[in-house]
Amino acid sequence: MSCGHIFLIFSAFLSVGRTLANHPSQYRRHEIYSRSDTPAFYVDAYHPTPLHETYGLGIDHPLSKRTGATLADSAVAFLRSKTGIDVNVTHVHASYEGSHSDYAYVTQYHEGVPIANAVANVAFNKAGQVIALGSSFVQTTNAASTVPSVTIAEAITTAESMLDGTYDEAHLPAPTLSFLARPDGSLALAHTFYVRNATALTWYEAFVDAHTGELLSVNNFVAEAVYRALPITEQVLTQGFEDIVDPQDPIASPIGWHNDGRSTYNTTVGNNGMSFKTIQANTTVESGPNLTFIFPQNPALDPTVQTNLDAARVNGFYIVNVVHDYSYRYGFTETAFNFQWDNFGLGGSGNDRVEVIVQYQGLNNALFTTLPDGINGFMYLFLWDYTNPERDGTLENDIIVHENTHGITNRMTGGGTATCLQTLEAGGLGEGWSDMMAEWTEQTSAVITDYVIGPYVTNSTAGIRTYPYSTNATINPLKYSSVATLNEVHKIGEVWANMLHNVYAALVGAHGFSQEAFTNPSGSEGNIVFLHLFIDALPIQPCNPTFVAARNAWIQADVTRYDGANKCILWDAFASRGLGLNAANYTDDFTVPTGC
Known part of the structure; x- marks a missing residue:
């Protein structure tokens, strides 16, 4: 589905999020499209605040003195002490x-549902x-009968x-059957x-009232070898392809x-991802023995010619694997619900590598469908028609990383369910x-430069965002209050x-820059510290976090990993915006805690 020139780029969701009055954070209004792209109706998805x-530094819970208390038991006991919800x-x-x-991630039940x-x-x-602690637990005094009046059919x-x-x-x-907490307390x-439209790239979890038949809500899910590719630190192909040897x-x-x-491949297929056009069989086969993938890209020719298509599939495969590898080093592992076909018995659910579909039908967009742990991630990369010949989004690394x-x-938010950023x-x-993760991969020294998303595919140095990301408030004036108007x-x-660009700049300014951050996360340099806090904060924050909750998760992550050594650096950066x-x-x- 083409979004034309509206710039609905890099969306994890196909539908456009609309607002209710003052867009309270517990709502997301999902606009549902028909095949003709005509908005058909809205579904107001409610999420308790x-x-x-x-x-x-941590506090005790009710089972702190009990020998052998499990993580699950400790979590449930603490939740009961804070919310009053029965452990049963x-x-x-x-x-x-x-x-x-x-x-630990906990779901509330009522009468077994x-x-x-x-x-x-x-x-x-x-x-x-x-x-x-994060909790959206609710009272259960006004619940519908657990016996459906409407059939599943x-x-x-x-x-x-x-x-x-x-x-x-x-x-x-x-x-399955589930209850939904409603805005009126019922x-x-x-x-x-699940309901899916493979052509329109929609994938919903639908909640249909089992007594009235009404569609109540949706969760919308719609991120020894040689590769000629764009190194992860480069943004666009004009910076030059390289023959990258054994990057795994x-x-x-x-x-x-x-x-x-299960199998060994000589194509763009593996444990972490696979890259193909249209159907899984359309992968790129090695150009030479021993997993050599060298396909010269010719920018003067259409992206769909064979050598350019092969170059795109190889670059998409390379970038997705690099992101898998460095994010693994920083904590996005099997037990943290990552994307792998084989989890090697280390926890989590396997059979869910990332499928990268290049040159997908339509123009000027890119999408990622994130489903719960154990179901593949799907990345759809489009061609862009701002130039002649068209340009391939698979050849702009910031798109793939984004x-x-x-x-x-x-x-990582909400425990592998993929339903907690709704x-x-x-x-x-x-x-x-x-956007910030894409920037992290492309900052190459302690000199922090302003950052722009999407310059290659749009053929514009301004890219597709309103302002460059910058520490200079004249160049980028966005503040927390800006959210009220958006x-x-x-x-x-x-x-x-x-805001995160400013946090990154402050940490690198204080601690320096490591050239080994992709493969050695044990250093103390600012770019390493930043990515640790980025990843560590995700499981700390609640389901459907706000800006304030996300900020607090960063502050807490620093206490847990670095004993709060970066407290004032973080507060100063967040407060500056x-x-x-x-x-x-x-x-x-713009205030910061005493002592900062």
Whole structure:
């Protein structure tokens, strides 16, 4: 589906996020499209506003003195002490142990049925103390009957018609029943299942009222070899292709990039990802023995000619694998719900590498569909028609990194469900993280330069964002208060990305720059510190975080990993853009804690 020149680029979601009055963060209005791209109707997806608290060096929980208390039991006990919810109506749906923190993700139940939008997360330090809590648990005094009045067949028919897709019984999980917390405090019983339109690139989790048949809500899911590719540190092909020898990281990819635990390939297929055009069989085969993938790209020719198509598939495969490897080093591992076909028995759900579909039908866009752990991620990369010949988005690295990052942030926020960046504000944060991750890969020294997204495909030094990301408020004036005037995820994302640009610049200014950050995350340099905090903060924040919650997660991540050594650096940077100590409700505050 083409979005023309509206610049709905790099979206994790196909639909356009619209706002309710003052866009309260608990809502995301999903605009549902028909095949003709005519807006058909809206679905107001409600998410209870989460409680989010961080606890610095850590506090005890009710089971702190109990020998042998499990992570799950400790999390549930702490949640009960904070929310009053009975432990018998909760279920720990995921947990994992990180390098500096441990995490548990909990779903609330009522009469044996999960409440889909009532979730919680608890983070612990390695001493077993609680360092963060997020909870959208609700009261359950006004709940519908657990016995459906509407059949699942009727519900599927309704959802397929309204969402212009299909429920594929052979390839999608079986429908379930769940409750949905509603804005009026009630609980609606819903038939819950996936509806997909492979042509329009939509993929929804649908919630159809099991008593009225109404579509109540949706979760929208829509980030020894030689490769001639654009090095990860380069943005666009005009910087020059290189023949990159054995780039795989033996720690992150122990069986290499062309083995998925079942088979060995001499094509753009492997454990972490695969790159193809239209159908999985259309991959690129090695150009020479021993996994040599050298296909000269000719910018004077159309992107679809064979050598250019092969160059694109190789570059897409290379970048997705590099992102897998360095993000693995920083904590996006099997237990943290990453994308791999074979998880080597290390936890998490396998069979979910990233599928990179290059030169997809349509123009001027890129998309990433993040589904729950255990289901593939899908990256769709388009051609761009701002020039003649057209340009291929697969040959601009910031596009690929941006999209891949949607997979990281959607998986690590909320415990692998891919459903916890659904509100307008949280979706905006997702766009900001993706832009900033692309920038992180392309800053090459301690000299911090302004950063622009999308200059190659648009043939414009201004790129596709409103302003360059900059520490100079004259060049980029966006502040926290800007969010109040914005009702689109990419525009909101610009505010967050520019804040993170300022955080990055401050950390590099204080600690210097490491040229080994991609493969050695043990250094103390500022770019290494930044990416650790970036990744560490994701599982600390609540489901559907706000700017304030996301900031607090960064502050807490620094306490947990670095004993708060960067507290004032972080606060100064956030406060410089209005997200200071007392910032709330999109009102700027420039104050910092005492001592900073």
